[in-house]
Amino acid sequence: MDLGLRDRVAIVAAGSKGLGRAIAGALAAEGAAVVICARGREALDAACRELEAAGGRCHGVVADVSVPADVTAVVDAAQRVHGRVDILVTNSGGPKAGRFDTLTPEDWDAATRVLLTSAVGFAAAVLPGMRERRWGRILNVTSIAAKQPVDGLMLSNSLRAGVVAFARTLANEVAADGITVNNLLPGYTRTERVADLSAQMAATGGTTAAAVVARWEAEIPMRRLGEPREFAALAAFLASEQAAYITGQSIAVDGGWIRSMF
Numbered sequence: 001m002d003l004g005l006r007d008r009v010a011i012v013a014a015g016s017k018g019l020g021r022a023i024a025g026a027l028a029a030e031g032a033a034v035v036i037c038a039r040g041r042e043a044l045d046a047a048c049r050e051l052e053a054a055g056g057r058c059h060g061v062v063a064d065v066s067v068p069a070d071v072t073a074v075v076d077a078a079q080r081v082h083g084r085v086d087i088l089v090t091n092s093g094g095p096k097a098g099r100f101d102t103l104t105p106e107d108w109d110a111a112t113r114v115l116l117t118s119a120v121g122f123a124a125a126v127l128p129g130m131r132e133r134r135w136g137r138i139l140n141v142t143s144i145a146a147k148q149p150v151d152g153l154m155l156s157n158s159l160r161a162g163v164v165a166f167a168r169t170l171a172n173e174v175a176a177d178g179i180t181v182n183n184l185l186p187g188y189t190r191t192e193r194v195a196d197l198s199a200q201m202a203a204t205g206g207t208t209a210a211a212v213v214a215r216w217e218a219e220i221p222m223r224r225l226g227e228p229r230e231f232a233a234l235a236a237f238l239a240s241e242q243a244a245y246i247t248g249q250s251i252a253v254d255g256g257w258i259r260s261m262f
Contacts, residue, residue, distance in 0.1 A: 004241030006031030010087035011078050013065050013122065016043040018191035019141055020091045022228035026236040028056025032087065035078040037063040037070075065092050065118040066110065075125035084133065085126045087239045090119040090163075091141040094193055095155040097200050103154060111155040116162045123170060127179070136179035137239045140167050144187045146250065148258045152201060164250050171248035180247035182238050187254025188216045189226040221256035 010027045014020040015036025024034045028051050038044045041062050048058035061077045063070035078085050095111035096103075119140050130136025145153055146160040164183050171181035188194055198212040205212070217223055231253045237243055238251075252258050 001242070003030050003236060003239070005087075005236070005239060008032045008086040008239075009035070009078060009082040009084055010089065010239065011035045011037075011074060011085055011122070011126070012089045012091065013037055013074070013118070014091040014093060015089075016040065016047040016060075018193055019186055019189065019228055019231055020089070021047055022232035023089055023091075023141075023235045024058070025051060025054070025056070026229070026232035027087065027239065028058065029054070030236055030240075032239075033057040033059075033082055035059045035061060035074065035081065035085075037061045037065070037074045039064050065090075065122075066113040068117065068121050071118055071121040072125055075122065079129070084129055086130070086133075086135065087137045087139070088122055088126045089139045089141065089235060089239075090122050092118055094143070094197070095159070097152050097156075097197060097204075098154060099152060100154050107155065111159050115156075115159040116166065119163050120166060123181075127174065130179050131174065131177045134178040136174075136177075137243075138167070138170075138179065138181045139235055139238055140164075140181075140183045141235075142183050142185055142250070144185050144252055144254050144258055146183070146185055147252065147260060152204075168248050168250070175247055178244075180238070180243065182247060183250040184231065184235055184238070185250055185252040185254065185258075186231050187226055187252060187257045188213075188220065189228060189231055189253075191228060194225065219257060220254070224255065226253060226255055 012024040015024040016038035044060040048060045051058040142160040145157045146164045149157040198209040202209045
């Protein structure tokens with residue numbers, strides 16, 4: 001299937017590793033020019049080299065998405081290099097794990113900036129151009145925690161749900177302009193973030209990371225972790241011409257982990 005993404009311009013936040021890297025690869029493989037950002041120059045350059053070696057086009061921008069000025073700089077760079085932004089994928093590292101009584105006001109502030117404020121800032125920066133061209137795709141990488149809270153992830157559960165609510169409201173406001181807004185909810189996927197999370201939970205629970213992963217796999221009907229490429233395939237489709245009538249949705253890629261009907 002031709003997704004109609006050739007020569008589209010996509011920003012993928014936190015695109016040097018994990019799910020962001022997989023999404024950037026899927027979009028580049030479809031012919032889109034990708035602009036990725038990350039905090040570390042070394043990982044950013046390595047990701048761009050890999051994408052270009054596979055025939056893709058990549059421009060890297062060092063940025064911390066929790067800093068509003070950096071968010072603006074990423075969008076400015078994409079517009080300077082390519083003249084526009086057609087596709088926005090908001091994404092970031094996850095906030096610290098912890099129960100409510102272990103978290104400080106500073107933890108809440110940091111998590112709000114990295115998860116919610118960054119998504120709002122990116123959307124605000126790209127929407128004027130998308131509206132002018134009457135075409136755009138905004139995809140927010142959130143988490144299954146936005147639909148079914150995960151024990152011990154108070155910050156993620158709370159703020160990712162806020163991103164979903166923001167996106168669902170925004171979807172209605174921009175739909176008539178030819179812009180879709182959707183959320184992608186990854187389940188337990190084989191990334192560095194999930195490896196780190198299993199180690200954190202093992203340390204606080206007096207067990208091992210392998211035991212934590214085994215518990216997760218037992219909760220997943222498919223009995224395995226997801227692969228980043230499986231998640232990225234959904235992102236590429238939602239960014240496509242074929243997905244023009246899909247908006248305001250929060251779609252999980254979780255092997256059936258979420259038990260709710262909706």
